[in-house]
Amino acid sequence: MYRIVKKEKMNEAVNKFVIEAPLIARKRKPGQFIILRLHEKGERIPITIADSDIEKGTITIYVQKIGKTTYEFGSFKEGDYILDVSGPLGNPTPIEKKGNIYCIAGGVGAAEIYPIAKAYKEEGNNVYVIIGARNKELVIMEKEFKSFADGVYITTDDGSYGRKGFVSDELLEHINNRKIDEVIAVGPAIMMKVISELTLKYKIPTLCSLNAIMIDGTGMCGVCRVEVDGITKYACVDGPEFDAHKVNFDLLMKRLKSYLDEERISLEQYKHMIGERR
Amino acid sequence: MAKKIRKTRVEMPKQNPKGRIKNYNEVALGFSEEKAIEEAERCIQCPDPTCIKGCPVEINIKGFIKKIQEKDYEGALSVIRITNLLPGICGRVCPQEEQCEEVCIMGKRFEPVAIGRLERFVADFEVGQGKKPEIKLQPSTGKKVAVVGSGPAGLTVASELAQKGHKVVIFEALHKPGGVLIYGIPEFRLPKKVVEQEIENLKAIGVEIRLNHVIGKILTVNELLEDFDAVFLGLGAGLPAFMKIPGENLIGIYSANEFLTRINLMKAYLFPEYDTPIKVGKKVAVIGAGNVAMDAVRSSLRLGAEEAHIIYRRSRKEMPARLEEIENAEEEGVIFDLLVNPIEYIGDENGRVKAIKLIKMELGEPDDSGRRRPVPIKGSEYLFNVDTVVVAIGQKANPLVTSTTPDLQTNKWGNIKADEYGRTSKKGVFAGGDIVTGAATVILAMGAGRKSAVAIDEYLRTGKWK
Ligand SMILES: Cc1cc2nc3c(=O)[nH]c(=O)nc-3n(C[C@H](O)[C@H](O)[C@H](O)COP(=O)(O)OP(=O)(O)OC[C@H]3O[C@@H](n4cnc5c(N)ncnc54)[C@H](O)[C@@H]3O)c2cc1C
Ligand SMILES: Cc1cc2nc3c(=O)[nH]c(=O)nc-3n(C[C@H](O)[C@H](O)[C@H](O)COP(=O)(O)OP(=O)(O)OC[C@H]3O[C@@H](n4cnc5c(N)ncnc54)[C@H](O)[C@@H]3O)c2cc1C
Ligand code: SF4
Ligand code: SF4
Ligand code: FES
16 A cells, blocks of 8 residues: 655646655655556556655655546545556666756656756756647646746647747757757657657657556557567566657557547446446 | 275366356365265275376375365365465466376376366365364464465475574565466466465565565575575466567557456456456467466456457367366367467557468477477468457566576576575575476475475574585
């Protein structure tokens, strides 16, 4: 059982949770994730470790409501317990001094890229962050990034904040003005695909963190398989980060839709149940 | 005057096939007391009982059957427990027909004594009586052992060492202990409560179980050695094998591990009451013909598939699954497509599998395994429509632990190298079960666990390594 020591609402969709997990807090490195299960009937879902506090023995995660499990998680309160938390899983991001690094995040991807951006900065790189969201309300962690990054840029789909448009529009402008040594993209598959196509054209090394469907996170089930350079890899143990230019994003996007019907049934049933309770 | 001996075995009642494919309950219902005695009476108590040599852990089979004949079931269980800690499990899933029962003297002229079924009866009888096994614990030695993995190998090591007075902590990657017994073998063949009972017994003798601990990630073997006097690795063979043919990553193509884990560990058959989904559609094809394949194909029927096929590249004779399970599958309506092999999967516009390209095979010369090697027949390809495919062609070693423990030697398949007593190339580290032998059986994993426990105990007491 893992206790939620703090919960903070970032916006309508995203909650921040601080969870007691001392051993994971001590071991985790940027780029790694946990797999959690809320309760006995719950499914196992992967969530990136955004931060940790070794002294307090806690990890911090940001969870965006998209389906049944993440909605239900949103209803958990401070003091509640999560039944299972397994981690740290996946490989840490290889952090080296490279020069000018661009961290591109879509939506809740900002939380996922945060520990990576910070680690790159601590390694002596110049770190620039581009955050994209649908609207102003959904932009998270701007303040946190501004506390250390060399530049933070926002784009929104509707233009309610920052540049109107996509993260790729913003990035293109920077490509034209600055030598970029590496790009890291974390967010929806389609966003990572677009960024990857752009940076391939300009031959900028690019990493992306693949959000494949997962169960065990140990290489046992094979549900998280992705194709990189034509070879099948397991996102949970071989990744989650891969060379974006070699990733078959179309396959990833299709596989993410494996259970669309079931996910809808599950979410509708949950919302119905919550509605009844009120 | 000699009693007349029954030539055939006493039938064990089963759920009827039509009804059972609509539920997840156990198929084989077990002997009643009367039936157990009737079957036990068939054992002629041979002066030189060959059956015992057929059992990998050499249970005193003659001895325990004698106790059943005497209606002393507790006594029978004590005899079994000397060498087998998990009789309720082995009695159900052991490949008896090629072990103890294969060499039973009765089997020379008639049907062999149903040793496995009797073993199961004795174990269930005890549970039915609400009795817990009485286990004598030796005084604490102050030594600590870390057991990684809670499959039959790890559970056995833990139990043996706890009884010898050592403090044992099991580290398990998943959120439930039991290994394949929990996530792989389905409820209808091995009820989860049988496994859970054994785990309760372990906890009762002081074994601590830490779930959600992936060793190699949260702690390395070297870190375990800082806190523990010895480490046992019972990691199993948890990596799914695929054929590496075009289209294998289409939606609807599961590894057997994923398919069975969704069903058994995550209870997807109860979706949406449970949150984990699974989708089978109308027509399912399972590639392979071992126990894992039989479990997957029979599960798919219970999930509502209208047609469930086994696709196997050799003939019926070579199928590695237990005969009993093949027969159960046939009774339930599974269709066997033999001497065919997939060469490609075809998907629809959403990336979901819709057909398999199969090629017909014929049997050539015997290969290393002694089975005749299947060879493709040129030009015999054809399309086979499906909604779901489950690939059940074998399991490999998971490298999470070995890759983070460089001084632990492995063979070319990634299995840990260990001697007969589980001693690895690294001092203080032992290994046994599927991670050493490659995918094998429950009883072999248990047997390896027993032997390792002896060596670990010796190492803890004397500090002597090899
Ligand atoms: C390595 C990794 C790290 C992640 N980190 C975070 C994080 O820090 N914060 C966060 O909010 N989310 C993160 N995710 C995504 C998160 O796991 C999914 O949002 C979650 O599983 C959805 O569960 P659900 O039941 O709420 O939605 P569902 O109803 O199951 O799914 C809704 C939709 O979400 C998509 N989806 C389903 N499963 C996943 C999945 N495993 N990953 C991504 N999309 C999925 C599908 O397109 C699906 O149609 C991460 C995913 C991975 C693989
Ligand atoms: C579907 C199926 C059906 C089968 N049917 C039969 C049958 O009918 N009869 C029979 O005799 N055998 C059968 N087998 C084979 C039998 O189950 C195995 O041989 C046996 O379980 C091996 O035991 P083990 O203890 O070595 O490993 P496992 O049972 O595989 O257990 C290993 C455990 O270690 C854990 N683990 C792995 N890596 C780590 C890590 N890094 N950190 C922490 N924990 C870890 C795993 O999560 C798992 O719980 C079947 C196997 C399968 C998959
Ligand atoms: S453990 Fe298996 S092989 Fe040994 S007696 Fe029991 S059923 Fe037979
Ligand atoms: S060989 Fe068969 S008949 Fe003889 S003792 Fe063993 S079980 Fe009984
Ligand atoms: S999540 Fe199961 S193998 Fe990656």
